[in-house]
Amino acid sequence: MSWVNAVVQGILLGGLYALVAAGLSLVFGVMRIVNLAHGVLAVLAAFGAYVLGDTLGLHPFLALLVVVPVMAAVGYGLQRGLLNRALGGGELAPLLVTFGLAIVLQNALLEAFSADSRRLDVGDLGTASIRLGDGLAIGVFPLLAAVVGVLVIAAIGQFLARTATGRAMRATSDDRDAAALMGIDGRHLYAVATAIALATVAIAGVFLGARSTFDPSAGGTTLIFAFEAVVIGGLGSLWGTLLGGVVLGVAQALGAAVDPAYGVLAGHVVFLVVLATRPRGLLPSAVTA
Amino acid sequence: MTAPLLEVAGVGKRFGKLTVLHDVSFSLAPGEAFGVVGPNGAGKSTLLNVVAGVLPADGGRVVLDGEDVTRTGAAARCRSGIGRSYQVPRPFGGMTVFENALVAASFGAGLRGRAAADAAYAALVTAGLDGQADTTAGTLRLLDRKRLELARALATNPRLVLLDEIAGGLTEAEVPALVETVRQLGREGVAVVWIEHVVHALVAVVTRLMCLTYGEVLAVGDPHEVLADPKVVEVYLGSTIAGDDPGLEESA
Numbered sequence: 001m002s003w004v005n006a007v008v009q010g011i012l013l014g015g016l017y018a019l020v021a022a023g024l025s026l027v028f029g030v031m032r033i034v035n036l037a038h039g040v041l042a043v044l045a046a047f048g049a050y051v052l053g054d055t056l057g058l059h060p061f062l063a064l065l066v067v068v069p070v071m072a073a074v075g076y077g078l079q080r081g082l083l084n085r086a087l088g089g090g091e092l093a094p095l096l097v098t099f100g101l102a103i104v105l106q107n108a109l110l111e112a113f114s115a116d117s118r119r120l121d122v123g124d125l126g127t128a129s130i131r132l133g134d135g136l137a138i139g140v141f142p143l144l145a146a147v148v149g150v151l152v153i154a155a156i157g158q159f160l161a162r163t164a165t166g167r168a169m170r171a172t173s174d175d176r177d178a179a180a181l182m183g184i185d186g187r188h189l190y191a192v193a194t195a196i197a198l199a200t201v202a203i204a205g206v207f208l209g210a211r212s213t214f215d216p217s218a219g220g221t222t223l224i225f226a227f228e229a230v231v232i233g234g235l236g237s238l239w240g241t242l243l244g245g246v247v248l249g250v251a252q253a254l255g256a257a258v259d260p261a262y263g264v265l266a267g268h269v270v271f272l273v274v275l276a277t278r279p280r281g282l283l284p285s286a287v288t289a
Numbered sequence: 290m291t292a293p294l295l296e297v298a299g300v301g302k303r304f305g306k307l308t309v310l311h312d313v314s315f316s317l318a319p320g321e322a323f324g325v326v327g328p329n330g331a332g333k334s335t336l337l338n339v340v341a342g343v344l345p346a347d348g349g350r351v352v353l354d355g356e357d358v359t360r361t362g363a364a365a366r367c368r369s370g371i372g373r374s375y376q377v378p379r380p381f382g383g384m385t386v387f388e389n390a391l392v393a394a395s396f397g398a399g400l401r402g403r404a405a406a407d408a409a410y411a412a413l414v415t416a417g418l419d420g421q422a423d424t425t426a427g428t429l430r431l432l433d434r435k436r437l438e439l440a441r442a443l444a445t446n447p448r449l450v451l452l453d454e455i456a457g458g459l460t461e462a463e464v465p466a467l468v469e470t471v472r473q474l475g476r477e478g479v480a481v482v483w484i485e486h487v488v489h490a491l492v493a494v495v496t497r498l499m500c501l502t503y504g505e506v507l508a509v510g511d512p513h514e515v516l517a518d519p520k521v522v523e524v525y526l527g528s529t530i531a532g533d534d535p536g537l538e539e540s541a
Contacts (some may be wrong), residue, residue: 008508085527092409118411123359164391164392164395164396164401164405167384167388167391167429168391168392168395168396170381171381171384171389171392173383174380174381174382174383174384175379175380175382175399177343177363177378177379178375178380178381179381179392180343180362180363180367180390181341181343181363181364181367181372181373181397181442182367182393182445183364183365183367183368183393183397183399183445184364184392184399185398186364187367208437214399248355284496
C-alpha cells in the first residue's frame with residue numbers, strides 16, 4: 001500500500017511542480033528565454049503573502065488577491081524595462097540578466113527578512129485529509145495545490161488557443177519578424193506573457209510557502225524543480241510541463257519511499273534519463289523549426 | 290494628380306561595405322499597381338523590406354499617405370496600412386491556416402471577434418485557401434504557403450500590398466487567376482508593389498514598371514517601354530524581351 005501511497009502523493013506533488021513551472025514554460029515558449037529568476041520570484045511572492053499575513057492578518061489565499069496583481073505588474077515592468085532590452089543582445093544576454101536578477105532579489109530578501117525559515121499558515125486546511133482506504137489518505141492542501149496547477153495550465157492553454165492575444169503569442173513564438181508584419185507589437189506582447197508568468201508564479205509561491213518552510217535561498221531549488229518539470233515534459237509545451245511535473249513528483253515520492261534521503265536524488269536521476277533518451281522531452285512542442 | 294499614397298525618396302541601404310540600394314525613388318498613387326523587375330541580387334526584396342519597415346533605411350525617406358514613416362517599426366507600419374508577403378514563405382507553422390489569417394486581421398487590421406473572423410475568411414477566399422482553413426500551416430506545400438503569404442497580407446486590410454514573387458512556381462493555368470486577384474485589389478483601391486520574375490503576369494496588371502540593377506533604378510515608366518529599353522534588355526533580360534518567354538520563369 002505504501003507504494004500506491006507514494007505514487008498518489010507524487011502525482012499531487014507533481015501538480016504543484018507544474019504550477020511552479022507553468023510560467024517558466026510559457027515564457028520559454030513565447031520568447032525562448034529561460035528565466036533564471038523564476039524561483040526567486042516565487043519566493044518573493046511567498047514573502048509578500050507572509051508580510052500581508054503578518055501585518056494585516058490576511059489568510060495566504062486572501063493575500064493572493066493582492067500578491068497576484070502586484071506580481072503581474074512587476075512582470076510587465078520587468079519585461080519592458082529590462083528583459084526586452086536583453087532580448088536584443090543575443091541568446092546569452094537574457095540568461096545573464098535573469099541570473100543577475102535572481103542574485104539581487106535573493107540578497108535583497110536576505111537583507112529584508114534575514115535567513116530565518118518562515119511558513120505561511122493556512123490553518124486547519126494544512127492538516128486536513130481525505131481517507132481513501134486503509135493506509136491511504138490524501139491531504140486536502142496538496143490536492144488543492146495540484147488542482148490549481150491543472151487549472152492554471154488549462155487556463156493558459158485556453159488563453160493561447162482562443163484569445164487574439166494568445167494567438168499573437170503563438171504567432172510571435174513561431175516567427176517574430178513575420179508577426180511584426182501582421183502588426184503585432186512584440187514588446188507589449190512579451191510583457192503580457194511575463195505578467196501572466198509572474199501571476200502564476202505568485203500563486204505557486206504562496207502554495208510552496210504554505211506546504212513547507214521557505215527562506216530567501218529557497219529560489220534555487222524551486223527553479224531547479226520547475227526547470228526539470230519543463231524539460232522532462234518538452235520545452236515550450238504546457239501540457240508537457242504538467243506531465244513533467246507529475247513524472248518528477250512521482251520519482252521523488254518513490255525515491256523517498258525507499259529512503260527519505262533518496263527523494264530529490266531520484267528526481268534528478270529521472271530528469272537525466274529523460275534528457276539522455278528523449279532530449280526533446282516526453283511531449284515535444286508540435287512546432288518544428 | 291492625387292497625392293501619392295507611397296513616396297520613396299532617395300532611399301539607400303548598405304550591408305557593411307555592400308551597397309544594396311542607392312538613391313532609389315518612386316511614388317505610387319492610391320490603388321495603383323507598380324511592378325519591380327531586376328536580376329537576382331538587384332535589391333528588390335531589400336527595397337520591400339525597407340518600405341515595410343523590416344529593415345531601417347540608411348538614407349532617404351519613406352512617406353505613407355503624407356506621413357513620414359522612415360523611422361517607424363514594421364508592426365506600426367502594418368497597422369497604418371502596409372501589408373507584406375515574403376518571397377520565402379514564413380507561415381506560423383504551429384497554427385492553422387485560418388488562425389494565421391486571423392492574427393493578421395486582429396492585429397494588422399485592428400478587428401475584433403466576428404469582424405476579424407470574417408475578414409480572415411474573406412482573405413483566405415481571395416487567396417484560394419478557404420478549403421484548407423483548418424490545416425496546420427506548417428504542413429502546407431510550397432504553393433499553398435505562398436497563397437497563405439498573400440492571404441495574411443490581405444487580412445491586415447492594407448492600403449498598400451507588397452508582393453514578393455508570389456507567381457513563382459505557379460503553373461501556367463494558375464497565373465491568370467492570380468493576375469485577376471491582383472487586379473481586383475486595384476479595383477478595391479489597394480495599391481500594389483509587385484516584384485516578379487514572371488514578367489507576363491506582371492505586365493498584365495501593372496501600370497508602371499521599375500527595373501532595378503545593383504541597387505539603382507535603371508528605368509521606370511510604362512511597362513512596355515521599360516522592357517523595350519536597351520539598357521534593361523542588356524542587364525536583365527539578356528536577349529529576349531517578349532515577356533512571356535518561359536525561360537524567364539525560373540524563379541524559386
